[in-house]
Amino acid sequence: MVADAPLATAAxxxxxxxxxxxxxxxAIAVYRPKVKRGKVKLxxxxxxxxxxxLVVERGGRRVGALATIVKPGATATLRLNLEQTGTYRLICTVADHEARGMRATLRVVR
Ligand SMILES: [Cu+2]
Structure with a gap:
C-alpha cells in the first residue's frame, strides 16, 4: 500500500x-562520512x-574489524552498533597501508 511507504522507509x-x-x-573513501548513532552496515x-x-577504532580502541581480508574487486560487510557519538577512525592494517594513506574518519552524531 502506498500509504504505508513513508513509515516503512523511516523504520x-x-x-x-x-x-x-x-x-x-x-586511500579509504567513506561515501557517507556522518551517521546517527546506532546500527551501521559498512x-x-x-x-x-x-x-x-578494515579496522574501526574510537579513542584508540578497536571497536570492530572485518573478519577477513578483502581481495581486489571483492566486497565485504561489517556490521557495528555505534552507540557512542564522536569520531571513529577507519584504517587498513595491511603492511604499511595506514601510513601510506589508508585512513579515514566516520562521524557519529546524535
Ligand atoms: Cu590496505
Whole structure:
C-alpha cells in the first residue's frame, strides 16, 4: 500500500544505516562520512589491486574489524552498533597501508 511507504522507509533508516566504503592504494573513501548513532552496515569494496582490510577504532580502541581480508574487486560487510557519538577512525592494517594513506574518519552524531 502506498500509504504505508513513508513509515516503512523511516523504520528502515532507524534500523541500520548503510555506509559505502571504497578502498584502494592508498586511500579509504567513506561515501557517507556522518551517521546517527546506532546500527551501521559498512559495505566495503576493494577498488584496488592489493588486498586490504578494515579496522574501526574510537579513542584508540578497536571497536570492530572485518573478519577477513578483502581481495581486489571483492566486497565485504561489517556490521557495528555505534552507540557512542564522536569520531571513529577507519584504517587498513595491511603492511604499511595506514601510513601510506589508508585512513579515514566516520562521524557519529546524535
Ligand atoms: Cu590496505
Amino acid at each position: 528502515a533508516a532507524a534500523a541500520t544505516q548503510a555506509v559505502g566504503i571504497g578502498e584502494r592504494e592508498f 559495505n566495503v569494496r576493494n577498488l584496488g589491486e592489493d588486498v586490504h582490510d
